[in-house]
Structure formats: structure tokens, C-alpha cells
Amino acid sequence: MVGTGPRSLAPLLDGWRTAGEPAFRSLAARVRLLAVDGRLASGSRLPAERELAAALGVSRTTVSAAYAQLRVSGHLESTRGSGSVVRLPPAPGGRGRAPVVLDLTRAVLPCAPQVHAAAVRAAAELPARAAAGSGYDLVGLPELRELVAARYTARGLPTRADEVLVTPGAQAAIGLLARTLTSPGDRVLVESPTYPHALDALRAVGARPVAVPVRAPGARDAGGWDEEALEGAFARTRPSLAHLMPSFHNPTGAVMPPGQRRAVVELARRYGTRLVVDETTAELAIDGPAPGPFPADAVHVGSVAKTLWGGLRIGWVRADARTVRHLAQHRSPWELGTAVLDQLVVAHALPELDDVLATRREQLRAGRDALLGLLAAHLPGWGLPRVAGGFCAWVELGSESSSALVTAARRRGLHLTAGPRFGLDGAFERFLRVPYGYGTGVLERAVPVLAEAWAEVRTDGADGAGGLDGAGGPGQPGDVV
Template sequence: MDSRISARALTAALGGWRTSEPAYEALADSIRLLCLDNRLAPRTALPAERELAAALHVSRSTVAAAYRSLRDTSHISSTRGSGSVTLPLGRRDPGSASFEGAIDLQQASPPSWPGLAGVIGDVAGRAAALVGRTGYDVLGRLELRAAIAERYSARGILTDPGEILVTTGAQAAIHLLASVLLGRGDRVLIETPTYPHAADSLRGAGARLVGLPVTTSDGWDVDRAQQALARTLPVAAYLMPDFQNPTGRSMTGHERDAILDAAERAGTVLVLDETTADLDIDRGRVAPGFGGAEHGSIVRIGSFGKSVWGGLRVGWIRAGADLVRRLVAARSSHDLGTPEFEQAVAAELLPRFGEILAQRSHLLGEGRDAAVGALRAVLPEWTVPSPHGGVSLWIELDAPLSSALVMDARSRGLLLSAGPRFSVDGGHDRHLRLPFTAPVDELERAVGILADSWRRVRTGAPVAVTEQLEALV
């Protein structure tokens, strides 16, 4: 057994779980969602029935029935005298909509760039030259590193190929950086809400996360950032300054300068995730950056996952040469290098990146406008932002029932991630992330499902519970 969650912590994670369903099934569905989102890891011991019933202010029979439902769907196992434990995913969930016709918006990833198949075919035609190489490349092909470095230099960040490490995607870059920069108990400043897999990697390295609020309306809480940096002296700060995931917000010049200055005083390494930075829709190609000149305390992460295709597992780290050498030395315990074929494809794509980004801007703009227009028309009580770029909308609901909404929509064929999945320190059950990367017709169908589900969930939520939750938000 790897971990245990207390009744109090589980109650906080459940958020607004009460719906018009029978109470035991609503509770079971909410625990299922925690498992699906990996907010409840496999082999986590759940609270005893009596303990959870007291925390939730329900009868013990309600919790017992919920646990029985979870056992029936193989989400948990229970042993007399040992309690109930969550199980690894690997079964079809009831109402999971894993059937033909489901709309899956759990991943905020656009379809592949239309010209990618042709580029892959051209590279495959030169496969004989590729297989003549060793295939183990922990640093990255020189021609690819040089092309990436040239893009940074064009932004005013003078970069040498020796300051680039090619990785198997941005997630691998985050994981490698966490393992090299952090020790157990080290503090890391991180936005909340944030990219959940980054938070998972940082926690996996033993980091203690310090949340920095960011909102669609007000951006980054600069005062909180300055205080947290000065007080906790975090080893690193993980930030997405351009088209932040999930809010879509971009830092102002003042926010960048203030955070950079505070980080330098604290001795904090800024890890800037720029995987969404090029996904500009209507700002007019403002070059992402952190000030005009580069600083030794800044590390940058990029990838082709959002701009070209999620299946092209090529990312990179831009850092000082000394840190790159440390990363190379540590990498063999993670992987033995980025595949040669993918690197060759990436090298062919970079000279056409302007063309690629123009197509992505048009595609994402259509999706954003369709989603925003449909949501504002049928759900006017929600606060729906219209970001200037990125891949998703961070919607504010008029009640903290995101988790219940996601489970109801799931039973109707729409897969989404609830707001709390993106939280660092709890909350965000008043928010919902809706990617606008799907085709327009799918987005319009998704909004229709959301509207139906919201009426069902909002009407079914007990008034007293809703008011109590709203008072806590």
C-alpha cells in the first residue's frame, strides 16, 4: 500500500459531489473521477466508512453503498479488517463514454499539421542514412540543436547549440529537470491552476509545491509571487508565461519583470514552459520572452507537441552549458536519447515553422470563436473568457460543481477534466477547462451536452450544500 488519504482530505478533493443521483452513486462517481484524473493514485487507502460518513455528514450506509458500487466496477478492493484501496485503472468505467461517437476533450491537443505526413514520408525515404547511426543520442542531433538555437537567437536570446538538449517531449524535459534540480523537500513555486502533469513530476521528485494564483481576469498575483519567493526561497519556479495552461492568460511586461527580479533575489531558477507560447491567434506574433536579455537563472522548455502533433515526441531544454552537461549525465537513468527518426522529422519542420504556425493560428481561432460563441449563447450564467491564443478556455461556472458536471457529461459521451485536476492546493471546482482544439462541429456538440448536463447537475445539487460550497470558494 503506497499511501493513505484522510477523510478530511478526501472531502476537500470531492468538492461539489452531490447531484440529483442517489447520494451513494453521486459519491461513487466523484471518487471514480478522482481515480480517472489520477488525483487518487492507485493503491491509496480510503477512509473507513464511519470516518468518511462523519466528514461528509451522510449516513454510514451511504458510504457503504458507494464503496460497494466502486467495488462492482473494480475501482477499489476491500478486505475485512484492512479497509478499501483504490486499484490501477484498466477497466471500462460505467458511463466512461469509451464508445464510438464519444467526444474526448481531456487532452488539449490539436490534430496534426496537414503537411506532416508528407514530411514523414520524405524522411522515411532517407532511412538508410538514419539507421547507419548508433541510435543512442542523449544530447540531440547537432543540426536540430543548431536550428532550435537559431530560433532563440532570432528572439534576442543568443543561444549556442551547446545550450540545447533535445528530449522526448516537454514532459520528459520537465521530469529530467526536476530530477536534477530538486531534492526531497525542496520548495517549487508553481502557478495554480497549472498543467497537472508538471505538478505530478515535481511532486514525484520530492518537491513541496508553493501555489501562485493566476486568473483569466487579473493574471498573476505579483504581490503573492514576490512574498512567496522572499519567504520560502524556492529552488525553482515552474511557470507558463505565454498562453498559460489552462487559463490562456499571458504575462504582462510588468509581471515578467517583477517575477524575474524577485526570483533573482531569492536565487530561484525560473523554469519557463513555452510549449504553448507560439500558439498565437490574434496578438500579432508577440515574441515570447522574459526581458530582452537572457539570464543564467532561466531555463526554457519547448516542444512540437502542440504546434505540430502530439505524436511527434520531440522537445527540448534551453539552459546554460553547465546545466546541460548535468542533464546529459543524469539522462541515462530516464531514457537513452530521442529517437533519430523523430529528430530528422523535426529538423525538416523548423524551416517551415512560420507556415505551420499560421495554419495553427487559423485552426485554433476557429475553434475558440465557435466554443466561446456557443457557450455564451446557451450558458450565459457562466463567465467565458476569449484568450488571445493557446488551446483552452478556463470557464468560471456559477456554482462549484465542476466535478459533478464532468461525471454527468461523461455519461452522455463527453470526456472532460474537472477544474480541481489543475489545482495545486485544492479548489477550482467552480472552473472547467474546455479545449478548443477539436473540430468546430464537435465543439458545438460538446457545448450542447454541457448545457444539458449543467441543468441536470445544477438543479439536482442540494441548495444547502451548494450555498455551503460557495461560501468556501
């Protein structure tokens, strides 16, 4: 069981007070949201009432009442002598719980039709593969590695098969890189906001993230990476590793221009930093061509989850052959290889990826245009980004209300992820990630619900005094993709 001390919990609770509402209710609502979003892991122990009260500058009575409300809602379990432990209530459906209507916590696309035929061909091939070996393989099927290498080469980055390692998805690749390329206490440069599970992987190995701001492109602002902050972070901390998403960044949608990419490579060389470039969204262009791959002096991470289907847990690392061998040697005991059947499916589908991407472009364009139009009509005070690719919009709310809004929306059956899930230490309460890959029909149902929740937050200043009804449901806490 992991304990959460008052010093580490206090930043996550920053801005928890809500005007016009009893302090204990505001505190309980924020802790519930942290648990549902995965920022407080189920099973973690909260600080003692007296300790948290001192850290927040409130009375012990306030914390005691908040803990009592959390016990009633099923989000806290207290045992004499053992403290108070975060819990998640059962899935919705019981009396008094609103059914989950829409789950937009995951930024995904539907399965590409090409996967179906590829799965049939792969299944027919599986018996021969099963008879030929044990199925345990730490580097990946040779033909799939060849296909991934050929795609990099075609995009302008010459690659050989021995420079590719196949993994069970991009997140597994990031976790493997974090375990093998960093040591506890190492500084790791990350973007802010960033992909939450990348932060989780780095923190799990004891790395210390160093944040560099990224802004969403807007009507009057090109957005992107703060050059001065980038240079300062490299020079000040000399990070051992840097994790970047330079092509349709998740969640802002920003694209790093070629000149800045070259500058980052030079900074990494100067300060001895290993660059890890996550390009899982790199080919999801909507307007114009997709950006080329990042310069070769980096470790590249890719996946088919955003292009073919998330249910195919296939990703890869593209690096020099020596690094690939090193990674393969250190996969065990966390991983013993990658599923052979999934690899076969991807090997059969990958040659058709250009056709898949053409369809994806149309799907994403329709979703983006529908979302931005609906938001402009229903929520005209929000700041909308200029989205040229990727699968989500990083929307500015105009006030620090993201957690309150997500709580109010959940009560209405709409599940979204609050902005702070994408930042360090409770940042980004002014922002909300809204995916648009679900199709116009889903968005037409979701945005009016979101507008209704926003009206409650703005009118009443309430952020969940009545509790988080339906806190379970599709998309388990912490699942942000």
C-alpha cells in the same frame, strides 16, 4: 502500492456533498471522478472506512455504503486484510455503458500537413543514420539542436546549439528538471491553476508546491499573475525552483507582461530560485503577434506537440551550457536518449514552422470564436474569458459544480476534465477547461451536450448518483495535455 491517507484524501473530497442526494452516493460519485481524472491513481489504497468517516465527519455506515457502490461500479476492489484499492473498469462498450462520443480531455490540434513530407524525408535518411551509430544520444542530434537554437535567436533570445538538450517531449523535460534541480522537501513555486502533469512531476520527487494565483483575462479584468502573491511567495518560502507558463498559460490563456517578467527574474535572483519557463504554447497567438521569449536568466522548456503534432514526442530544454551538460549526465537511468527518427522528422519540419503557425492561427481563431459563440448561446450564465492565444478556454461556471458537470457529461458521451485537476487540494470547482482546437464541427456537437449536462446538474443537483458510465475510453485517466 501507494496508500492514500484520510488527511491527504479529505482535501480532494472538499465539497463532495450534493443537496437532495444520499451522502453515500455523493461520496461514491466524487471518488469515481477522482479516479477517472487521475487524481487518485489506479492501484492506490483508500483509507479504512472508520478513518475516512472520522476525517469527513460522517458515520461509518455512509463510507461503507459508498465503498460498496464503488465496488459494484468496478472502481474499488476490497480484500480482507489488504484494504480497498482503487481500480478502473474496462473500456466502455459493454451492456449498459454509453459509447464515448467526444473526448475533449486533451487540448490538441490535428497533425500539421508539413509533418507528412518531413516524415518521408526522415525515413529515407534513417538507414544511413542507423549505420553510423547506436542511436543512443543524451543531448540530441546536432542539426536539430542548431535549428532550435536558431529559432530562439530569431525570436530575440541569442542561443547556441550547446545550450539546447533534446528530450522526448516537454513533460520529459519537466521531469528531468524536477529530478536534477530539486531535492525532497524543496519548496517549488507553481501557478494555480497549472498544468497537472507538471505538478505530478514535482510531487514525484518529493517537492512541496507553493501556489500563486493566475486569473483568466476577462471583459473587465486583465487577469494574469497576482503581483503581491508572487512577491510574498518568493519572500516567504524562498523556493528552490519556480515553474511558470507565461505565454498563453494553460489553462487560463493569460500572458505575463514584459515588466512583470523582468520583476520575476529579479525576485528569482534575490531569493536564489531557479526559474523553469514552459513555453510550449508561446507561439500559438491568435490576436496580434506572439510574445517574445522569457528573459535569458531562466531555463526554457519547449516542444513541437502543440505546433506540429502531439505524436512527435520531441521537446527540449534551453539553458546555459553547463546546465545542459549537467542534465545530460543525469538522464540515465530514466532515459537513454530521444528517438532518432522523431528527431529527424522534426529537423525536416522545423524550417517550415512559420507556415505551420500561420495555419494554426486560423484554426485556433475559428475554434475560439465558435466555442465562445456556442457557449454564449447555450450557456449564457457562464463567465467567458478573453482568449488571445493558446488552445483552451478557462470558463467560470458560477457555482462549485465542475466535478458534477463532468460526471453528467460523461454519462452522455462527452469527456472533459474537471477544474480541480488543474489545482492543488481540490480547488477550482467553479471552473472548467474547454479546448477549442478540435474544430467547429466537434464543438457544435459538444456544447449542446454540455448544456444538457448542465441543466441536469442545476435542476437535480445530481453529480453522478447512477455511477460513471463509460469511465474508460479514449484518453486514459490522468491524460491531460
